[in-house]
Amino acid sequence: MSATTYLDALRRAMLEEMDRDPAVCVLGQDIAAFGGAFRATRGLYERFGRLRVVNTPLCESGALGAALGAALAGMRPVVELQFADFISCGFNQVVNNLAKTYYRWEAPVPVVLRLPYGGGVGAGPFHSQSPEAWFAHTPGLCVVAPATPRDALGMLKASIRDPNPVVFLEHRFLYRREKEELPDGEELLTPLGRARVARPGDHVTALSWGWTLHECVAAAEELARDGVSVEVIDLRTLVPLDEDAVFSAVRRTGKVLVVHEATATAGFGAELVARIADHCFEDLDGPLRRVTYPDRASPYAKSLEQSLLPGRARIAQELRRLARY
Amino acid sequence: MNEAPPLTPTLLRRAWFLARLSRAWDHRFESMARAGSIGRWYSAVGNECTTVGTALCLAPGDALSTVHRDLGAILATYLDIPRLAPEVFAPEERTAWDLRRPPPQELLHRLACQVLGRREGFTRGVDRSFHYGLLNDAWGIRHVGMISHLGAMLPVAAGLALASVQRSSGSVVLAFIGEGATSQGDFHEALNMAGVLKLPLVVVIENNRFAFTTPLEEQYACERLSSRAEGYGVAGETLDGTDLTAVVTAMERACTRARGGHGATLLECMLPRMRGHAEGDGSYELIPAEERARFLTMDPLPPLEALVKTSGAAEEPWLQRASELATTLVEAAVERALAAPEPEVREARRSMYAPGEVREASNRQASEAPR
Numbered sequence A: 001m002s003a004t005t006y007l008d009a010l011r012r013a014m015l016e017e018m019d020r021d022p023a024v025c026v027l028g029q030d031i032a033a034f035g036g037a038f039r040a041t042r043g044l045y046e047r048f049g050r051l052r053v054v055n056t057p058l059c060e061s062g063a064l065g066a067a068l069g070a071a072l073a074g075m076r077p078v079v080e081l082q083f084a085d086f087i088s089c090g091f092n093q094v095v096n097n098l099a100k101t102y103y104r105w106e107a108p109v110p111v112v113l114r115l116p117y118g119g120g121v122g123a124g125p126f127h128s129q130s131p132e133a134w135f136a137h138t139p140g141l142c143v144v145a146p147a148t149p150r151d152a153l154g155m156l157k158a159s160i161r162d163p164n165p166v167v168f169l170e171h172r173f174l175y176r177r178e179k180e181e182l183p184d185g186e187e188l189l190t191p192l193g194r195a196r197v198a199r200p201g202d203h204v205t206a207l208s209w210g211w212t213l214h215e216c217v218a219a220a221e222e223l224a225r226d227g228v229s230v231e232v233i234d235l236r237t238l239v240p241l242d243e244d245a246v247f248s249a250v251r252r253t254g255k256v257l258v259v260h261e262a263t264a265t266a267g268f269g270a271e272l273v274a275r276i277a278d279h280c281f282e283d284l285d286g287p288l289r290r291v292t293y294p295d296r297a298s299p300y301a302k303s304l305e306q307s308l309l310p311g312r313a314r315i316a317q318e319l320r321r322l323a324r325y
Numbered sequence B: 001m002n003e004a005p006p007l008t009p010t011l012l013r014r015a016w017f018l019a020r021l022s023r024a025w026d027h028r029f030e031s032m033a034r035a036g037s038i039g040r041w042y043s044a045v046g047n048e049c050t051t052v053g054t055a056l057c058l059a060p061g062d063a064l065s066t067v068h069r070d071l072g073a074i075l076a077t078y079l080d081i082p083r084l085a086p087e088v089f090a091p092e093e094r095t096a097w098d099l100r101r102p103p104p105q106e107l108l109h110r111l112a113c114q115v116l117g118r119r120e121g122f123t124r125g126v127d128r129s130f131h132y133g134l135l136n137d138a139w140g141i142r143h144v145g146m147i148s149h150l151g152a153m154l155p156v157a158a159g160l161a162l163a164s165v166q167r168s169s170g171s172v173v174l175a176f177i178g179e180g181a182t183s184q185g186d187f188h189e190a191l192n193m194a195g196v197l198k199l200p201l202v203v204v205i206e207n208n209r210f211a212f213t214t215p216l217e218e219q220y221a222c223e224r225l226s227s228r229a230e231g232y233g234v235a236g237e238t239l240d241g242t243d244l245t246a247v248v249t250a251m252e253r254a255c256t257r258a259r260g261g262h263g264a265t266l267l268e269c270m271l272p273r274m275r276g277h278a279e280g281d282g283s284y285e286l287i288p289a290e291e292r293a294r295f296l297t298m299d300p301l302p303p304l305e306a307l308v309k310t311s312g313a314a315e316e317p318w319l320q321r322a323s324e325l326a327t328t329l330v331e332a333a334v335e336r337a338l339a340a341p342e343p344e345v346r347e348a349r350r351s352m353y354a355p356g357e358v359r360e361a362s363n364r365q366a367s368e369a370p371r
């Protein structure tokens, strides 16, 4: 067993998959000798060399398109975006090229896009966004957002092995803060498209992913002291959605709170409540509620950002309200 | 620059036949577009020496990235010509690559079905015209077609070239782009990457002097687009894209560079605009009449025919027979495709995901249940 941070887990996933399959390569900015802006690829260059750990110029569209080309020629590229925010510069390659190639002419596209995303560190409007909804809206992409080191490891490995483009959202606030004992020398794979019960409970269900998942667990612990039992589901994969897990949780408790760090309007939570309303209407004992970031950009000053982030206090308040129905 | 060595008679005959096939195909689809029986047709008339000449320099396993006026390159890459036209080609003219290629009539049929949106097309009705790819290692064919977003395929072509380096496959990538799309950011990003990473990529700009209706002076302010090559640290030259010898010579030089690990080349091929943007869209009429007349005199086929004759590669009766045969073959392929079945409706709902865990998870969603 080793104490493994979320960041270590990502590195371990890439290392193990690159060891296992010579087609796996990593592309990105400053990822070779430097190991990337967050050091996620540290050591890979020394081990696998410049043909498999490829520094690209500062060109998101170029690198994302090149990943598609390399994949069509037999490679399995993992593209590291320096920050998720910068993927907008390569948007077309993601939503039109990577996402639609398989549907159009049935060529598999084994490409993973690693997106360090999310706020909480006072990084301002362009280094804090949670862009999952942009990609969830585009058929053909798999969108995942692990919350724990174990899933960061297991889901990155599974994403690298899948023959489809995966938008892999790694929450950078969790990089060094989340730590877990993980067994060494054992293959840890997390299936894609399967949610996980992060905390069992009976009265209310909270659905979340990423950083807010941990806030939900903290809020659930607080409510437990008052005798309210909250079940927290970690969706882990947003697209395709594990509807079985979501609907059966809703049917059990009848009360649902959806929590995400992304902004509210047309956020992924809207999709979740729509599907729940569609399939579980008769099982509901309360309104479908959301706790999200408000429809604002991310302000820079920490005090400003903290005032907008959907943290445990707001989540606990909403959970209490729901429990009273 | 060295004096170009003469092209072999076999290459000349094949190039000429491919150019005629491409031209016959355009004529057939132009007339259907005029009759309103197909939606749109983007003609490649005038581009044949560039598309055919460059693609004939490829070897099995090399990759081809095409856009909307590159039928000649597709035909050159796909077709076992002596087998398609045994009346005018000797069996000895089959190359080692030809022997690996599938029956040419079948590929022509699938291509016609693809363009017409039929079931037996490469996308089975899901995408239009040349918007598809064909990857088949056994056939030595690695073709990646376009998406509508012009310029977007150039980074993809750079990625194909990157994989060639990563896998030490020695393969070259030939990628086409119109001069209009060179204004896109992807053009810059791809060529810059190709320069920095020394990729075995040949980018061919088909400069037909108009992007839809926008003339050159409203597209870029430099003299020659090939001068941009210097800025990317790649080789570059501008040439007459209607001159097969010039095209083949430049392309061979570019392939040698690429295979030798010396990096990418940007070839700007100057072409006449012999048609409008799309057949019957009114854009042709915007070109001043005297320019239109000048472009028609720049048709690449007459000089190619003259070259074939003067080099002794073929004589008039052969040219006559081969020309008729090209038209007949295209006619037969199009007629067969027109009679071929429409796509199956279930194709519209086929999965967005390749088989695996993600597809299985996708299929479990209620919205995916059969209707």
Ligand SMILES: Cc1ncc(C[n+]2csc(CCOP(=O)(O)OP(=O)(O)O)c2C)c(N)n1
Binding pocket: B069, B148, B149, B150, B177, B178, B179, B180, B181, B182, B206, B208, B210, B211, B212, B277
């Ligand atoms: C990104 C993008 N913008 C606009 C268009 C619409 N469009 C289709 S073809 C064309 C002109 C292309 O010119 P050029 O690249 O020179 O190719 P040509 O048609 O002249 O061969 C335009 C503007 C497009 N397909 N893609």
